[in-house]
Amino acid sequence: MNMNATLSALAEPNRLHIVELLRDGPLPVGDIADRLHLQQPQVSKHLRVLHDAGLVGMQPAANRRIYKLETRPLQELDAWLGSFRRVWEDRFDQLEDYLQELQSKAKKPDGD
Amino acid sequence: MNMNATLSALAEPNRLHIVELLRDGPLPVGDIADRLHLQQPQVSKHLRVLHDAGLVGMQPAANRRIYKLETRPLQELDAWLGSFRRVWEDRFDQLEDYLQELQSKAKKPDGD
DNA sequence: AGGGAATATTCCTGTAAAGGAATGGCTGAA
DNA sequence: TTCAGCCATTCCTTTACAGGAATATTCCCT
Known part of the structure; x- marks a missing residue:
C-alpha cells in the first residue's frame, strides 16, 4: 500500500x-x-x-x-530502496569524499 | 547504527x-x-x-x-530486507504445512 | 448448555513527537 | 561595527501511540 x-x-x-x-x-x-x-x-x-x-x-x-x-509491503520497500542503490553504487560521490579526506589527512601525516 | x-x-x-x-x-x-x-x-x-x-x-x-x-543506514536497511528475500522467493506455502502439522498433533493425544 | 482456553477490544494514563511562533546565533558584506 | 540573510533552538499546544488491567468474544470439548 x-x-x-x-x-x-x-x-x-x-x-x-x-x-x-x-x-x-x-x-x-x-x-x-x-x-x-x-x-x-x-x-x-x-x-x-x-x-x-x-x-x-x-x-x-x-x-x-x-x-x-x-511480503508485499517488504517488496515495495525493497523497490523503493532500489532507487537509492544507484546512489551508493555511484563512485563519483564517494570518490570525492575520499579524495577530500585524503587531502586533509595528507596535511598532517603523523597527526591525531 | x-x-x-x-x-x-x-x-x-x-x-x-x-x-x-x-x-x-x-x-x-x-x-x-x-x-x-x-x-x-x-x-x-x-x-x-x-x-x-x-x-x-x-x-x-x-x-x-x-x-x-x-547511504549507510539505507544500506543496512537493504541488508536487513535481504534476509527476507528468500521468503518471497520461496514458493512453498509454509502456512499450509504448519496447519497440517497442527492437525496431526491435535489428533494424537486423545485419539479419535 | 456450560466451562475453559486463546485472542481481541476497550478504557485509562503517561509520554513522545510534530507543528506554529518567536527568538538566538553565525556568516559575509558594507 | 552594523546590517541582513540563513539557519538552529526553544517554548507551547495538540495529538498519537504504547503499555497495563479488565473485559468481551469465539471456539472447542464434555
Missing part, C-alpha cells in the same frame, strides 16, 4: 521483532507473546497494526489465529 | 520526502523548505532527526548548510 504505513509499523521495536519472528514461519499469538516476553493483549494490538499495514496475514485455526508474514 | 532509528526517522512523511529529495543531490535548508512547502524551522528539526539517525550529513558553506544523503 503506502510505504508510510509500512515504515510506521516497522518503526516500533516489538513489531519489528514480530516481523523477524514470522520470517521463520507462521505463529499463533500466544507463541509470539511467549518468545518476545510480551503480554498477549499487546501482541494482539501490535498484530493489528501490522495487519492494517498489510505486513501480516491471519488464518484462524480452531481456537487460535495463525499469523504469517505478508 | 540501529535500524530502529532509521525506520523511525523515515516513518515521518516529510522526512521521507526530504530523503527522496536528497537522493538527487545535496541541498541547503532553504531549498528543501521551498520545495516541500514547509516552514524553515520544521525542516531544520526534521533534518536534525535525520542527522541523528545518520541518514544525512552536513557541510557548512558560507551562510548556508548543505545537507547530503548518507
Whole structure:
C-alpha cells in the first residue's frame, strides 16, 4: 500500500521483532507473546497494526489465529530502496569524499 | 547504527520526502523548505532527526548548510530486507504445512 | 448448555513527537 | 561595527501511540 504505513509499523521495536519472528514461519499469538516476553493483549494490538499495514496475514485455526508474514509491503520497500542503490553504487560521490579526506589527512601525516 | 532509528526517522512523511529529495543531490535548508512547502524551522528539526539517525550529513558553506544523503543506514536497511528475500522467493506455502502439522498433533493425544 | 482456553477490544494514563511562533546565533558584506 | 540573510533552538499546544488491567468474544470439548 503506502510505504508510510509500512515504515510506521516497522518503526516500533516489538513489531519489528514480530516481523523477524514470522520470517521463520507462521505463529499463533500466544507463541509470539511467549518468545518476545510480551503480554498477549499487546501482541494482539501490535498484530493489528501490522495487519492494517498489510505486513501480516491471519488464518484462524480452531481456537487460535495463525499469523504469517505478508511480503508485499517488504517488496515495495525493497523497490523503493532500489532507487537509492544507484546512489551508493555511484563512485563519483564517494570518490570525492575520499579524495577530500585524503587531502586533509595528507596535511598532517603523523597527526591525531 | 540501529535500524530502529532509521525506520523511525523515515516513518515521518516529510522526512521521507526530504530523503527522496536528497537522493538527487545535496541541498541547503532553504531549498528543501521551498520545495516541500514547509516552514524553515520544521525542516531544520526534521533534518536534525535525520542527522541523528545518520541518514544525512552536513557541510557548512558560507551562510548556508548543505545537507547530503548518507547511504549507510539505507544500506543496512537493504541488508536487513535481504534476509527476507528468500521468503518471497520461496514458493512453498509454509502456512499450509504448519496447519497440517497442527492437525496431526491435535489428533494424537486423545485419539479419535 | 456450560466451562475453559486463546485472542481481541476497550478504557485509562503517561509520554513522545510534530507543528506554529518567536527568538538566538553565525556568516559575509558594507 | 552594523546590517541582513540563513539557519538552529526553544517554548507551547495538540495529538498519537504504547503499555497495563479488565473485559468481551469465539471456539472447542464434555
